[in-house]
Amino acid sequence: MNGTISITIPQVSSPSPEASTETSPRGRAWMWFAGLAAVILLPLAVAWPLGGLADAGKNEPPRTALGQKLTGNRFQLVPKKAAYTTSDPNPSPFGEPDKGRYVVLDLDVTNVSRFPASLSDMAARFAIRLDGKPLDQIMSIKDQLIMRPGDNRGSLLNPGMPETVRLSWEVAADAPDPRRLSVAVHDEDYQPSWSLLGYYSGTSLWYRQDDPRWILDTPLERA
């Protein structure tokens, strides 16, 4: 003993800031989950009361009638006459006219693009229904004609050159006489080409729009 007194003072450690906010791993997981849920749910919570989650429905294309001008990206069309006839709409100057039942659509057409087009380019954008039933346009096609006095040859639609066009289809033998014609007209977009399969150059092509832009709905006159 050397006469000194040793006193041990118990150390009172102040809590570190980290220790005070530290959460358990389970708590952290919950925080992440809650944050993620908030990020996902917040837009929905805002959109729902405003009607953003309601079914938008399919936009019905406008119904049009004969005489209305339909200006698309490639063609301007004015349907003039729709008729059902039992006489050949394009009789040959040689031989007997064809016998059958036909639906005929006459229209004024102007190519409003910057490139030449053919009549079949235009007709391929039509989906035809007779009395609500789809028509097989490939099998029932009768004629696609550019009508000029005394000269129905040719199928070229040059830009800015208005033409009178006659499209005709043969009615199936087992179908009743049609009363109503409906033509869903699809517009086109000129855009860079693409393909999911292999190489594509990216040069521009005309692409048919999925949904029709107009529906011509008209009774068929008897001719």
Place this chain on the structure above:
Amino acid sequence: MNKLIALVASALLLVAVGAAQRLRPDADRVYQPLSSTGAIGQDVRTTPYTVRVERAETGRELVLTGFLDKKEKRATKGVWVVVHLTATATQERVQLGTVELQALNGTRYAATDRFSTLDSADLDAGIPRRGSIAFELPPDAVKGAILRITKARYTTIHRLNAALGPGVEVALGLSGAAVPTVTIAQEDS
């Protein structure tokens, strides 16, 4: 100071990248035919054929002369442009292919398909063939129009000539003024 220089250089590089993207030609330009150009009266040579445009004229009505000199009048809602030319295949039988007039604003007009003209005739190697090609187009598209011949059509072998193929371009020097009638002879082809 170094940081400032780096920031400015980065900004300039970003602008340069954006400008390069903007100036990059689109696919339609990249893959367009490699055209040989010429003027009226000149031989314009390409791989499949040589073309010399002799003259071009504009008319409000067309007279088509056919078999046994039979004449037919053809009206139009625009004007007729008739291009008279001589074409010679270089190595093998070929057709001219796609024949168009290109207006000053870039709009293209195809040759008429209402009767046969030189565009659908067979050209034999080394034998010049004279003929004409007719176009219908709006009157305001005629002035400054260029004749474009692309996509040569080989009759013996199928070849793709659409992209980067040979082409001919000839400025026709048309004023836009139309005479009452122009005449063209129908090709037998």
